[in-house]
Amino acid sequence: MCSAARTFMASFSVCVRGLFPVVWLALQCKQRTTHVYGPGILDGRHFRYNERKGKLWNETRMMLNFAGSAGGDVWGLTVVNPNFRLFDKVVSGSRMTMFRGMGWAANNGGGHFEFNTSARDSFIRSTDDLIKVRGGNIVTENLVLWQSYNGGTFQFGWAGLHLVNITHRTASVIENEWRAPEVWETYDTRPNNAVVSLVDTNPADPAQLAGPFVWQDLQIDGDVSHPLSLHLENGFLGNMLFDGLTISGKVTRFAFATAVEGSATIANVTFRNFTIEGKLISHLDDPAFRFHHAG
Structure with missing residues (x-):
């Protein structure tokens, strides 16, 4: 146990086993x-x-x-x-x-x-962006996640917009503490504050988000402001599948998706076995869905 902060520099192949109960x-x-x-x-x-x-x-x-x-x-x-x-x-x-x-x-x-x-x-x-992907062939499985007042739970964009083959299986978001903005139509919210969010940090670089991007058995406990937030200024995002999405509470606005006309495309986003407050959502005009799209 260390009484002051230290840095362990591993400049060789090392296996650290059985750390002390608490190491500062x-x-x-x-x-x-x-x-x-x-x-x-x-x-x-x-x-x-x-x-x-x-x-x-x-x-x-x-x-x-x-x-x-x-x-x-x-x-x-x-x-x-x-x-x-x-x-x-x-x-x-x-x-x-x-x-x-x-x-x-x-x-x-x-x-x-x-x-x-x-x-x-x-x-x-987490009190900031939690699972941020910057490559391909990425798998997460059986995660329990508590999202505090800032950041996206599953995050695209901060570190690259050239992603393929990403799968998230069996995740439970037990808390999401941020709240929805008062006026959605003016987009007065940070685009990364959603359970699944895309932040287009470099509009000059065309996104190549060809997928597939898969969420299987994603559960969100309690009320949620906006589970999905996608904002793309240049390029393509597509082939997203949510299979077994369950939201136990109310949804303020399910999704906010913006794609700059003529420059960006968001396509092929599919939902299967999707429930909100115990109700199966089978069509996009269902009042419980609360989807907002601009552009």
């Missing part, structure tokens, strides 16, 4: 493949939030950081009270299993999933 440090994995096996806790409670731009706790130093390494597996680890994100990049070829992340301060969100990565059997409480 950040784990920085560099260069070669690194595997982290718990159970153990990385606790960032000693960082000073008002100094998060400083040298020691700079936000580029995540609690769990694989950027610059050849990746590795994470099994059974818990990260709490991070200085910034709960984890940074899940590097290509890496797997995350039985991970627990709990953040309470602003920007305590998730990280970026690169090509050929996965996350399974995990719980994450």
Whole structure:
């Protein structure tokens, strides 16, 4: 156990097993493949939030950081009270299993999933964008997610608009704490505050979001402001399938989709076995659906 924050620099192939019950440090994995096996806790409670731009706790130093390494597996680890994100990049070829992340301060969100990565059997409480994809052949399965007052739960766009073959199976969003704006037609909400959201961060780069993008057995507990938010200025987004989408509470506005006419296309978005408040939704003009589209 460390009495002050330290950084573990893994510059060689290493396997960390059986971490102490609580470790006050950040784990920085560099260069070669690194595997982290718990159970153990990385606790960032000693960082000073008002100094998060400083040298020691700079936000580029995540609690769990694989950027610059050849990746590795994470099994059974818990990260709490991070200085910034709960984890940074899940590097290509890496797997995350039985991970627990709990953040309470602003920007305590998730990280970026690169090509050929996965996350399974995990719980994450996030106060920012949670599952951000930046590649293809990505799978998440059996996740329990608590989305706080900021950010999207499943996020496209922040780190790339060239994505293929992404599957999310059996996810339960047990809380989503942000609220809907008062005037939808003026689009006065941040486009990333939705359960599934697309943020077009670089309109000059045509998006190539050809899919398939699949959500199987996605459950959203309680009331939700807007489960789906898609905003695209240039390029194509299509081949999205929601199979087994269940929303237990009320929906303020199911979706807000905007595509700039003549420059962008959103197409082939399909819903199967879709229920709101126990009612099966079978057609788009159902009053419970509350779909809004502009452009």
